[in-house]
Each structure stands twice: as C-alpha cells, then as structure tokens.
Amino acid sequence: MNTAFHRLLLLLLLALPWAVHAGDAADYAKASPGQIQVFGREDWFSPPASGSGEKAPLVICPCSTGTLSALATGASNNLIERAGDVALKERRPLILVLRESPYSEVHLNNMLTLTRQGAVIMPASPGFYHKPESIDDLVDFMVARILDHLNLPQTLMPRWGEKG
Structure with a gap:
C-alpha cells in the first residue's frame, strides 16, 4: 500500500474517538503491521501536529460542525483540529466530511471560509x-x-x- 493511502488510514482513525478501542477489530485485520497508527486527541507531539512532517493529505471523517468551526477560526483544542490547522497553513489537501445537517448560517459561513482556504467540504451525503x-x-x-x-x-x- 502506498504512503498516501497509509497516511489516509492513519488520519481517518484519528478522527474517530473510539478508534483506540476498535484497533483490534476485524475491519483492520488486513492492515500490515505498523500500517495503522493511532494517536490520542491530546498527542501534541505526534507527526500530524507538525508542519515539518510528511506532506500528506488530511481527511477528517467524520467532521463535526464543532471541528469545522475550530478550523475556520484557527483554534486548535485537540490533535484533530491541530492536524487540520497544519494542513491549511501548509496548503496540503484537506477534505472535511461533514456529518451533521441541516446547516445553520454559521456552518455555511465556516464552510465558505474553509473552501476559500483550499479545503474541500464533502457532506456525508x-x-x-x-x-x-x-x-x-x-x-x-x-x-x-x-x-x-x-x-x-x-x-x-x-x-x-x-x-x-
């Protein structure tokens, strides 16, 4: 499996709060040893938290409107938000798979702000x-x-x- 796909798997897991508990689930049985890494939400020293790390795309799936808001305002209160902030500042591909609907005007404005910064907003529809x-x-x-x-x-x- 190529590095970009490896990194995609890593960051999909990062966005799931229960991923640490599901790490031994059959869904991940096909992964090679070391292919999937899980970092805690407060792991500020992990590779996704640094702009000097691998230049890989980031997918936040699912992305809550709270995470959307944090990214739109530059606030980083956990590793998911920091990784998104790094993707934006480093101009790396960023895909946000929004899980909530309907959208308020605040949500739509945050989506517009992030789209203008280069993020792809992809509702889970x-x-x-x-x-x-x-x-x-x-x-x-x-x-x-x-x-x-x-x-x-x-x-x-x-x-x-x-x-x-």
Whole structure:
C-alpha cells in the first residue's frame, strides 16, 4: 500500500474517538503491521501536529460542525483540529466530511471560509443513482469519493460513465 493511502488510514482513525478501542477489530485485520497508527486527541507531539512532517493529505471523517468551526477560526483544542490547522497553513489537501445537517448560517459561513482556504467540504451525503442495496454500498460511495478527490486508486465504485 502506498504512503498516501497509509497516511489516509492513519488520519481517518484519528478522527474517530473510539478508534483506540476498535484497533483490534476485524475491519483492520488486513492492515500490515505498523500500517495503522493511532494517536490520542491530546498527542501534541505526534507527526500530524507538525508542519515539518510528511506532506500528506488530511481527511477528517467524520467532521463535526464543532471541528469545522475550530478550523475556520484557527483554534486548535485537540490533535484533530491541530492536524487540520497544519494542513491549511501548509496548503496540503484537506477534505472535511461533514456529518451533521441541516446547516445553520454559521456552518455555511465556516464552510465558505474553509473552501476559500483550499479545503474541500464533502457532506456525508452518498448518492443514490448507483442503486445502493446496503449501508455498505452507501459507505463505499463516500469512501470512493474521498479516494477520487485524493487521486488514489479505488475499485469500490465506478466513476461516472465507467462500466462497473
């Protein structure tokens, strides 16, 4: 697995508060040893907290409107927010997969602020044109969209116009 995908997995786990407890779950069984690293929310000295670390994209999934607000205002109260702040200041790809709806004017303004700074706002709203038959199909749709935005190969979902 390439480094960018390794880093993507790392940061997806970072955004999940329960990831430390799920580390031995079957979902992660396919990972190679050392491929997935989990950092605590207060681990200010971890690689994602530093602008001098690896120049990798960041995906915050799920992204709460609280995290959205912190990023839009430059406030870093935990490692997730600090990693997002680093991505913005270093001009690294940043994808925020928002989990909440509907949006207030404050949320929309924060999205606009971050979009103007280069972040991609991607609400967790899967498409239905592919006729999903399960929750897994809906999740695969969102994961495929994230990977496509990062220019990473994926076989979860054909792109529009491709045969599946």
